[in-house]
Amino acid sequence: MVLGSRGNSALLSVREQIDCACRRVGRDPGEVELFAVSKFQPAGQVEPLLRAGHRMFAESRVQEANAKWAALRSEYPSVRLHLIGSLQSNKVTPAVSLFDSIESVDRDKIAIALANEMARRQCTLECLVQINVGLEPQKGGIHPAEAHAFILRCQTAYGLPVRGVMGVPPSGADPRPYFDLLRRLADRHDLPVVSMGMTSDFVAAIAAGATRLRIGRALFGERDR
Numbered sequence: 678m679v680l681g682s683r684g685n686s687a688l689l690s691v692r693e694q695i696d697c698a699c700r701r702v703g704r705d706p707g708e709v710e711l712f713a714v715s716k717f718q719p720a721g722q723v724e725p726l727l728r729a730g731h732r733m734f735a736e737s738r739v740q741e742a743n744a745k746w747a748a749l750r751s752e753y754p755s756v757r758l759h760l761i762g763s764l765q766s767n768k769v770t771p772a773v774s775l776f777d778s779i780e781s782v783d784r785d786k787i788a789i790a791l792a793n794e795m796a797r798r799q800c801t802l803e804c805l806v807q808i809n810v811g812l813e814p815q816k817g818g819i820h821p822a823e824a825h826a827f828i829l830r831c832q833t834a835y836g837l838p839v840r841g842v843m844g845v846p847p848s849g850a851d852p853r854p855y856f857d858l859l860r861r862l863a864d865r866h867d868l869p870v871v872s873m874g875m876t877s878d879f880v881a882a883i884a885a886g887a888t889r890l891r892i893g894r895a896l897f898g899e900r901d902r
């Protein structure tokens with residue numbers, strides 16, 4: 678058995694399930710991006726996917742991502758790396774230099790800091806507004822009732838390139854009403870990206886109109902923590 682064949686076959690299997698779920702609801706699989714969530718996975722777990730040609734990855738912490746991806750990114754320059762975890766203001770500078778997208782914009786302070794940092798570096802990063810769809814105190818995201826006004830402030834007051842929304846339904850609950858909420862919010866603002874759907878619920882997310890899935894355990898197995 679060659680090193681990395683497991684990562685490769687998991688990738689093929691997940692892709693097949695995504696394509697199948699798309700066909701069942703009459704969607705084009707080409708409009709659903711698969712981001713491999715490599716948080717808590719060492720570089721050795723990520724490399725089989727890279728060798729298999731996968732290029733879209735997501736991490737939840739700036740420091741961990743920096744350590745893991747600094748070398749990997751020079752070897753694989755076409756990698757797209759997204760931040761999906763909470764961002765602290767003292768990490769905005771390294772985050773803007775490392776990531777291609779910040780999917781977890783959820784408060785004014787961070788939105789302003791990101792806009793300032795992009796202006797300073799004269800770069801534009803895709804930003805998504807994270808919505809705390811289940812009103813869970815332990816989760817990031819802006820309250821759904823404040824999301825509309827927050828998205829408008831990000832776009833008009835701060836000049837942040839908001840391209841979509843991201844959210845995580847409460848675990849154990851039927852995810853569909855939460856997915857519908859995210860999809861409606863994106864439609865209301867004419868935003869092209871709806872980032873929703875993880876290992877346990879990506880089929881429902883596809884049916885609800887996800888354009889981007891964030892999948893960890895189905896690709897890498899259970900995390901150590």
Ligand SMILES: *Cc1c(COP(=O)(O)O)cnc(C)c1O
Pocket residue numbers: 714716737761762845875876877891892893894895
């Ligand atoms: C960990 C994580 C995922 C991936 O979850 P899995 O259950 O491993 O697929 C997706 N999105 C966010 C925001 C996460 O923190």
